[in-house]
Amino acid sequence: MLKRFALILAAASLTLTQPANAQQTQSSRNVMVVFDGSGSMWGQIEGRAKIEIARDVLSSVLGETTSNMTIGMIAYGHRKKGQCSDIETVVAPGPAASTVPEMIARANAIKPKGKTPLSDAVRKAAESLRYTENEATVVLVTDGIETCNADPCALATELEESGVDFTTHVVGFGLSKDEGRQVACLAANTGGKFISADDADELKAALDETLSDFEEEPEIDQAVLPRNVQLTLRDTSNSEMLTKRHLEVTPDDSNAQPWPSDFQLSYESAPSSAEGRFLPGTYAISVRRAGTGRAEEYTAPLTFTVEPGEGVQVIDIAMAARLKVNAFIRAGLPYDPKNPPAGGVKNSAYLYVALYPVENDVVSEQPVIIEEGGFEIGVPPGRYLLRGTMDRTTTREREIDVDAGGLTEIDFDMDLSTVTLVAQQDGQATDRQTTYFYDKPPAGRNYWRGGFGSTENPFYLPAGQWAVNLGREGGGKRRSEILLEVPATASAINLAVPEGQTLSEADLSALTAPSYRPCKAYVGVRHTGCLVPFADQQSDGKEQAKSEPDTLENKPRAMSTFADFQGFWARIGNREGVDPDQLAQLCTSTPLAILQDGRMIDLRRSAEGFIQKDQRACVPHESGEFDCKPEGAALLISLVPDAPNPQLCLGGPDGRSGSRLCARMQRCDADAFAGLDQSARDALEAAPR
Template sequence: MFKQFVAACLAVLCLALPARSQDRSMIVLDGSGSMWGQIDGVAKITIARDTLRDVLAAVPEGNELGLMVYGHRRKGDCADIELAVPAGRGTAGAISDFAAGLKPKGKTPLSAAVKQAAEQMRYTEDKATVILVTDGLETCDADPCALGAMLEETGVDFTAHVVGFGLTAEEGAQVSCLAEETGGRYIEASNAATLGEALTQTVVAVAEPAPVPEAAPQPAPEPEPAITVNLKAHATLSEGGPAYDEKKLRWELTPVDANDKPVGRRAAETYNAAFEADVPAGRYLLFTRFGGVIRERIVELNRDALSEIVVNMDAGLLTLVPKRAADQEGADKAVQVKARNGDVEQAGYGESTFLMPAGDLSLLARHAAAEVTETVTLAAGQSLRHEMIVSTGVVLPHALYSEAGPAIEDNSVNFRYVPAEKPISGKRRQIGANYGSNRYNLPAGDYQVLARLGSVDVEGPLFTVHPNQLTEVTVNLDAGVLHVSAPGGYQIRLLTKDMMTGKERQINAQYGEEFQRVVPAGTYIVDVRYKIDKADVQQQVSVKAGTREEVTVE
């Protein structure tokens, strides 16, 4: 049963797209470890492979289709995303072959995978469609809802459809917004029996058009009915306010029983600013949603009379403008913003506009390790623009072997950033860290940089990070490189000797005949051990800062 459902979902999404050269679609397939889970005794990955093969065989030749897969190569890696087959015509065989070899094992970075798929199809320039097939929720600290809003805002004509592999209704609600934000469809496994049959019929109708019947005599025109629809509805943001002209409003009309509980299939549904329907007489649940704002009401409809209904969303439009400094021009796209009112939460990056329920809103802006929380009051029908300042700047670290150089230009140096002031315990909490001379975002404030390379671990200078500014800091490691060659040696140890006690302390050790290490400038003892019947050999060596010292011990 589930296999029929997935087949129908993929088919309708692939085949229902017009086969024009400028229309391109990308399937994003879940290859995470949970795909080994079973449905009716069959692994989900097996269902996916078989279904893809069957559905792709019926894809019209003019359709351009590609495949993006995630979580199939490495465990625990949120960057495990692969463009398996670029979008193009005649790719059905290549997609089927790649899917046949999938071995699920990793995480579920579904948001990053959908974003990469959109970028592969140049969604900011051309019309593009992404079909996400997933059996799990996002596991890589990303927000599918915010991604959907961003893709819709920046895309030319972008649509994302989401197919849920065995997700519960609660789980489905966490990913359905990706489709809803872009005007796409979310299809749940819970409706497999009836929805699968309906979608299969739709696919057959699209893939195999019925032959044109022979012309028949035209009957005499009948009188037009008195009404063509018996329901018209629109939404407002406040009582008595103007119609809310938002074409992505979600409308659903579902029959209800004597207890006003939904029964059966939806009688009508659409995305549009206004809603019209022609349905049998009876009681219905009218559902209206945009973003996280949902309104429901029971309506009584007559077959021969028009009911006109106004839905008050009791909401307002909130625009958050995050900045890293008060004098920064425009919003900063790297800053994440969130707004919450009760169970309704919206999130995005950079300047973001949300429809939120009227009332007191909790706001959050986050960048790097800094975050700011505020509270504002939003009235029904109000459009509120609000700036949030997250004071962060950028540090660019550098490392030198000595004051005279040379500089360390690769990414081998580990830089850590701690508060400049030490607490009474002497232990400071690390605020951030990175490798190499690369820019790193930090909250504005006073810091000290620590640097580690090889056996060298030093405290660098104090520095200050200013909001939305770049600060460069240089650390002198006061170190050099020691290379030891010991022909026939089994183990090479590097020791220091306490001048007061005469005790030796091991700095580092390495098995084999070669040893190389970055060490602080100073004098050391090289201790070589042999497997053969030969006594250990010790040799003193001095290392100068900024130089390479090579010694041979025999």
């Protein structure tokens, strides 16, 4: 590598060793050497200080110059520490016969000390040669990059544009590849050469070679030279070019190459969305696409590669794809947001659909969009979760893949039956009807959705078995409890329910069977609903194949049902967790039991064993929490389903918007659970249902 270093010095100082009739005459060369005297030149290469190697090289090369060359030398960083103004013309430009001996002597006297103001030093060298009037060549010898808040690339462009025939050659002495890229533009932007030098042996070989053949052009390493790049960004492959009006570009901090200082976004009149001079390599950026409406706004992570070479590289990237979602209540019954159907929970049954990014099997908490019904949107290609909630009752989810460059159209069919339930009393449809739906045996307020219902206001339910309590509000025993069977093929169902119906033993057995769990979670869009997988996502008791991830039921999510909470818990305050000894003590003295049927029972150890302190019935709230309240008491405790440690918080719906007093819970492990003797089970069995 150092032979290329020697080649630059030879090119700068041995021009007049060529014959007088050579294509390039000696008298045409006016040269200033910029010599690095910064403190880092004390660094060593193969046991020798870089300053010593540089002195020897400079002395050897300059000793071969002829007397009719105009040459001088500037040094920097050699007099003061920490001073960017430490730049000195140590030898003014003049005939080589008189200046070369002085240059060698002054170079030998330099003691490295300070900073690296290489940009200002090159400017001073150019001005000393009157570069705006004469041909001028500057040879920069440096072992470091600019350290004085200047832009060498911008300087090179300025000198090239204002000079008559100005050239800078750069010798990078012991620079890393990345450091070399940062100073290479001084040579590239002025038509010069950047050469990297690594050791003294290569330097000697280079001198022997270049002194005998000056006309040979050294090979330029295009990998360290920047090139012009025109970057065009589009939504999709066939859409219009996006401009400065639509885009914000942020380079990633992980990029190995420096981001070009001349990068700029363009307006419509330009040939590309942006342009700049990039060093070869791969760049990662984040592009925010701003639009006139939320359906056009997104942020896309992108990468592009700049290849080594000359000329302009054109890069055209389609950032996004188009996704169109058509929303259906069931097959053949599209949802019309301009005319929503009547509903049994509220007067109108709204269908809200949200789109969530999925990365590494983790669903983002922030939706890309929430719309009533279907939508069309530009999004980055990738995997997404579609979630829809109908009439605050039923939630469906499906994962989809959005392909790059084109339109992906999805029919999101909620596959719901329209169920009209009419409670009868004295053989007639009752007034003031209320209706409640359960995914477990009915017990007080453990329903998952309630409403009124009538011949004019149906409910929207998925296939399966559902316990229903309905009748006249305040009707007592004249109300009915039935097991409603919604068929697999969604349709319109009309059912008149006589008063006083009760669930049979077979019905109760079906509702308590281990395999019965129709509501996989209580989640939703805008409002909480019972999450029910589509028919093609049911596992029939078998674990779903990971190669077919159409639903997120096999992925971690926050605790959502009492089946998730069932077991014994210790209250641990504000701590994230406690050690096993503390956990065992809490679990064997004041455990909290949560049962699948929706009961929360507070246990205390006494001399006789565990006794029940109080009991609460918990019901889901549309916020995703569970409201737990003892019968006949006003104090409400909310169960907040944060995984892995849920919280108990004082205050319910009215207190959720403000600050609440909360305590975390930790599940009693197997060892702690073993400490709960039979008296704990007896206390649970004795608890009224």
